Amino acid sequence: MSESVTAVIPVKDGARHLGELLAALAREGVDEVLVIDSGSSDGSTAIARAAGATVLEIAPAEFGHGRTRNLGAERAAGDVIAFLTQDATPAPGWLEAIREALALAPDVGVVFGPHLPRPGTSPMIARELTEFFATFAAPDAAPRAFGAADATFLSNVNAAYRRACWEAIRFDDVPYSEDQSFGHALAADGRWRKAYHPRAAVLHAHDYGPIDFMRRYFDEYRGLRETIGHVERIGVRSTVRDVRSLVAADRRYMDANGIAGADRARWTGRAVVHHTGRKVFSALGSSAGAVPAPVQRVLSLERRGDGTRPALVHQPARQAHHPYEVPARALRSGGAPLLAPYQGMADRERLHIAFAIPTFNIGSGGHNIIFQLVLRLERMGHVCSLWVHDLFGHRPGIGAATLRREIVEHFAPVRAPVFREFGHWYGADVVVATAWQTAYPVLELEGCRARAYLINDHEPEFYATSVESEWAERTYGLGFYGIAGSPWLRDLYVDRYGGRAGTFQYGVDQDVYFPRPVPRRRDTVVAYARAVTPRRAVGLATLALAELHRRRPSMRIILFGDSQPLDASFPYEHAGVAGHDALARLFSEATAGLCLSLTNYSLLPQEMLACGLPCVDLDRPSTRSVFGADGPVALAGFDPLAIADQLERLLDDEDEWTRRSRLGLDFVRGHTWDAAAVQVERELRNALRVLEAARA
């Protein structure tokens, strides 16, 4: 059974051709005719009713080319909705041709056909229509389907839509060119195609006087600017060239169609005016926003004078899922239940510990902490697995094998398998979230005995007030057992967020970071200046270094941590993103180090200390909780002069330098990754023990 067809015709004062059009539709056998009248005063509604059409009357102000056609499609009962304008009369065989074109393929969603000139149409318009639609025709005059890469042209003067296609895309609510907008959206959507059938033709021509033609082009190009952003350019030479070529084409058409003598001369003059006016008024329409409203009203055939409205361009869905669906869902549902605890589960010799980690780049300090711990936990006999979650798709196409190799080669030679996302999740004794992005998917994982949260920093502070800062903060209320990277973080997790937590101390790889046998210079400050990490306060560090340079112009300054050299107000040497070995040499050679942290402390001060290099950091709760008020690291307030003072003291006061250097070497002696892993293991068992105790 063939699909039913409804013809939808928006009408306003269309009595001239409406009777003929409705008769043609009856002849073609259309199942339903819906006329949407927006305030006709010429008897159009009576003509429509007399012809048996359903008439829907709307206020003139409610009319919109896209809006009204959507309304028509909603009211239509047909499987196929054919849109015609009030002056487009279907030629014999129109409906059969539409059905034939739709039958080309199930994904043909739209069929359009040619506009034939009515008798008496000016040769310019007649030629243009004939030549334009000839470009869509297949050589054998058969229907032809187009792909997404083809031209997006579509005309609602004469086009039929499969209902499902229209429902998937719908017309944009634009004042003009809703069909062009739909054509763009159709190509971008990719699920549907359009087809052209040369026999699905209508008699149609907009033949106006020369002035009205120009005003119509003004409206048309203003509409194109509003809907698809098209801007028509104009230039004197190009206009002359184009008009000459178009007039020549018109004259050839006249010759071919027997227009000769005085008629030919008259139409040639009209053609010159027509094409020149078109060029000028098209460009004016494109720039309507710059034309005063009263002038626009004069230039517009529609009498509209409100400039160009913002271009409303349809955008297809580009994501299968919103990245924040998981956080939203996990917060709503509260996550998956944990496996029932049993007595002794915390004290088993071997645990399966699954680490959920955000995607990473080589050199990431936070990831280095995780992988160093995984390596040691494996050495302690535990079974580990790594689950990489790429919430924002930062590293698309990177497979698990590549990620694993990067970990093994650039961080630590772990034995754990690596998985991208959680599709192959198989449960764990303890699953460990390691960043806020991973906490939400971890909450949804089943088959776990406990959930822990390796907290390396207070992540809400990474963001301005935003969705991200909120998501980050809310992870602290998910009930995970916290394993905090400093006493400050632990206190924050416990006191502010009401969580349970233990702490661990970051280690230093003392096989790499130790005082190298290089001469210690007395004039070198080495500073961490990775500007893309705001919490490292690079703006403050460089201000302090500028002050130091002002006081001691011969001072040697080395900046590292960023691949790009920084614009600074003092001269310096750029070390880029140095490897561990190069850094250890640099730290062994320098006189003082500078690394500032506004949130949790960085690994770098410890690595500097391990090379015997005293350093300066900010006096913050985190650094104070780790290094003490007057420990190995010289702490300074949030003041470039105070930081410069501390650096200068290390440069000038040899006793102070020696005291800090010794304190530093003593401090790092106990800060190994083996010790850190023992602390983390203790806290992982505590995470299980808390649940065991709760059950008891």
Added chain:
Amino acid sequence: MSRAAVEDQSELEQLRARVAELERELAERTERAGAAVAAAQERLYWLDRWQIDLNRVMETRAGQTAFLVAKQGRRATRVAGRIRRRLTR
């Protein structure tokens, strides 16, 4: 302690021991499975790095041809080796 209580206690101990044994087995199985996945990932590294799906490649005519050429080449090498061994025996 009554005899029944002693029996209950003993059964509980046995059950705990059994749970511990099962947990140990599970940890070993998980470790073996993880090691197998990690080893496979090591072998697949370059294919993964270059984002080559060999199954898809082998569905193409070029893939099939390359496979046949490699197969014939291997066969020819084997035959040549056999001949060389016979000649040098």
